[in-house]
Amino acid sequence: MKLIKKVQVKNRSGLHTRPATTIVKMLQNCKCDVSFIHKQETVNAKSILSILMLAAKKNSKITIVVDGEDADQTLNKLVEAFDNQFGE
Amino acid sequence: MQVGLVEEVIRGSPICRGIAIGKLFFLNRKEFAASDTPIHPNQTEREVERYRTALARSKQDLKRLQKQLEAESALEGILILEAQLEMLHDPLLTEEIEKEIRITNKNAEFVFQQALFKFKDQFQALNDTFFTERFKDLQDLSRRIFSYLNESGGQSIKDVLPHSIVCALELTASDAAEASSWYVGAFITENGGATSHAAIVAKAKGIPYVTNVNLEYLKQYPESSIIVDGRTGKIIINPGESTLKQYENLKKKMHGQIQDFKKAAKWPAQTFDGYTVRLTANLDSTQELDLINQLGGSGIGLFRSEYMFLPKYEVPSEEEQFQLYYHIVEKMKELPVVIRTFDLGGDKSSLHPTNSLGRNCVIGSRTTRHLLKEKDLLKTQLRAILRASEFGNISILFPMIATLAELREAKQLVHEAAQELKMKKIPRIGCMMEVPSACMVADHFAKECDFLSIGTNDLVQYSLAIDRSDQMLSEFYEPTDPSVIRLIKLITGEASRLNVPVSVCGEIASDPRFTPLLLGLGIQELSVAPRYLPIVKNAIRSVSIVDAVSLAEKALDLKTSQEILQLLVQEYKKNVPHDLFYNIS
Numbered sequence: 001m002k003l004i005k006k007v008q009v010k011n012r013s014g015l016h017t018r019p020a021t022t023i024v025k026m027l028q029n030c031k032c033d034v035s036f037i038h039k040q041e042t043v044n045a046k047s048i049l050s051i052l053m054l055a056a057k058k059n060s061k062i063t064i065v066v067d068g069e070d071a072d073q074t075l076n077k078l079v080e081a082f083d084n085q086f087g088e
Numbered sequence: 089m090q091v092g093l094v095e096e097v098i099r100g101s102p103i104c105r106g107i108a109i110g111k112l113f114f115l116n117r118k119e120f121a122a123s124d125t126p127i128h129p130n131q132t133e134r135e136v137e138r139y140r141t142a143l144a145r146s147k148q149d150l151k152r153l154q155k156q157l158e159a160e161s162a163l164e165g166i167l168i169l170e171a172q173l174e175m176l177h178d179p180l181l182t183e184e185i186e187k188e189i190r191i192t193n194k195n196a197e198f199v200f201q202q203a204l205f206k207f208k209d210q211f212q213a214l215n216d217t218f219f220t221e222r223f224k225d226l227q228d229l230s231r232r233i234f235s236y237l238n239e240s241g242g243q244s245i246k247d248v249l250p251h252s253i254v255c256a257l258e259l260t261a262s263d264a265a266e267a268s269s270w271y272v273g274a275f276i277t278e279n280g281g282a283t284s285h286a287a288i289v290a291k292a293k294g295i296p297y298v299t300n301v302n303l304e305y306l307k308q309y310p311e312s313s314i315i316v317d318g319r320t321g322k323i324i325i326n327p328g329e330s331t332l333k334q335y336e337n338l339k340k341k342m343h344g345q346i347q348d349f350k351k352a353a354k355w356p357a358q359t360f361d362g363y364t365v366r367l368t369a370n371l372d373s374t375q376e377l378d379l380i381n382q383l384g385g386s387g388i389g390l391f392r393s394e395y396m397f398l399p400k401y402e403v404p405s406e407e408e409q410f411q412l413y414y415h416i417v418e419k420m421k422e423l424p425v426v427i428r429t430f431d432l433g434g435d436k437s438s439l440h441p442t443n444s445l446g447r448n449c450v451i452g453s454r455t456t457r458h459l460l461k462e463k464d465l466l467k468t469q470l471r472a473i474l475r476a477s478e479f480g481n482i483s484i485l486f487p488m489i490a491t492l493a494e495l496r497e498a499k500q501l502v503h504e505a506a507q508e509l510k511m512k513k514i515p516r517i518g519c520m521m522e523v524p525s526a527c528m529v530a531d532h533f534a535k536e537c538d539f540l541s542i543g544t545n546d547l548v549q550y551s552l553a554i555d556r557s558d559q560m561l562s563e564f565y566e567p568t569d570p571s572v573i574r575l576i577k578l579i580t581g582e583a584s585r586l587n588v589p590v591s592v593c594g595e596i597a598s599d600p601r602f603t604p605l606l607l608g609l610g611i612q613e614l615s616v617a618p619r620y621l622p623i624v625k626n627a628i629r630s631v632s633i634v635d636a637v638s639l640a641e642k643a644l645d646l647k648t649s650q651e652i653l654q655l656l657v658q659e660y661k662k663n664v665p666h667d668l669f670y671n672i673s
Contacts, residue, residue: 046178
């Protein structure tokens, strides 16, 4: 199953080290492929370096693409994390 | 002793007192260059395995460090390590590199380094300083990985042999922080001022430090025996037998003196005619908390909160800050803890993401005036402090305030934060006196503060219009300038009329030669680097308040900084003749 959703980066410093760490940790055991699209750049969301290199600041928009058996669950978890600003 | 070697003396500027005897170690920060070695196709799997092992060993290292940091409650550090651990799992560093080794049939060092170059370019192309800086974490990690591949990575202070005299063009605060006084005998640098943050950290660890030395010259003596005298700035190359004996003896005696002074930790900080001073410590790292308790500090007079998060580049969350402040008050039990809100900008610009890095802004948008524009950053910190204040004796100190309006705005934020938290009791609020404009209206400040704290490092630089990080100006940076002494007098005079206590927390507070002068000027609290608690306490106990007051009167009449310094040096020699650190014959 392939799912696509657009989210907004809400925390003050953007997708910096702390949120990026949270994201890759969260995706460690998921069975689907996850990518982030930002400014026409598509990256593997399981790679912390790739997320950092997106340099996504506060208020930037990220398109999440999940593809695989637990896509639904994974997407929900990610959206929730973006929404609560990664606990910051 | 080798025969035929000539004893030679060169001079630098002394920064941190103490004696070291050892060999030179040149800290070489040049980028490490991996050689390009082809691998026989049937050896590639072994090469991949070697790379995997290096990653696995790096991972073990990081896990161990993480435990260590947890024990020290350095939460921000743990986060950085966690990010590095995730990088070790990153497909770009695992699968991609392995694939590349197999395709190119090249050695792992070379493939890994090529990948790093690529990352470096990509990060630098980001056009956003904050994200570009993140490459440093990867760079840090890569040194560790290189060190586990056979060839050695970039040198680190952690690699030096015991008693090395570490030479570098310039020292960073984290170099000094990483250095263990067991391995590093002394520091020698070409650049770096007495109040640079590296110097403050070196002092905190008691590592002798001499600057303004021509390193090219020293490079001729890689194997020579060297003596560093951090009291005078003297560096002795190839010392003769008698010189060596003399310094070994001196070093031993100085060590003995430290032990003697330490024994007095339990005695009160009181002049011999019974005037009691509050002697507290400056805190830069939670590792020093036990030391402060051992050395009899009666609280923390200045917690430089931003140091905890340097050089980590990221703004800590409220919860992380709360945990840290809570840990400190818990350790200090009922003793007072003064938390200075983030002092950012100037020479510590790295924490704030939107700040333009590398730009000198000592008189620009920095510290409180900067935070008043970034209210949520300051508010977050204040909330964390307020929450921690329920568990101990906390005061809030605002740095770099120039006008009363700024103070009022900052206080307003404290009240807002307290309201949000539904807290009725608000901690004591104090203000740093380090901008001459604030000192001139000290009475206004005293009326609206619970205490005042004089930060002499900045006060000197702003009074004399001298950028303290500028090498060319270092000889003009004189804390004994008559203007500075009079400003201190002005503040204590106004504050004492209103019964508001005044403390001093700059570098001069840790210099025992200044102790009688400061007491005589009416200072009731000295906050010093933890390691200096014993020597300053000894200075307090060796003087009478009557003599201190007349010394201050004399100093207030003198016309030049040199005359005042001379007076202090003579007085100290008279009061504490047996001190080997500050009396130099």
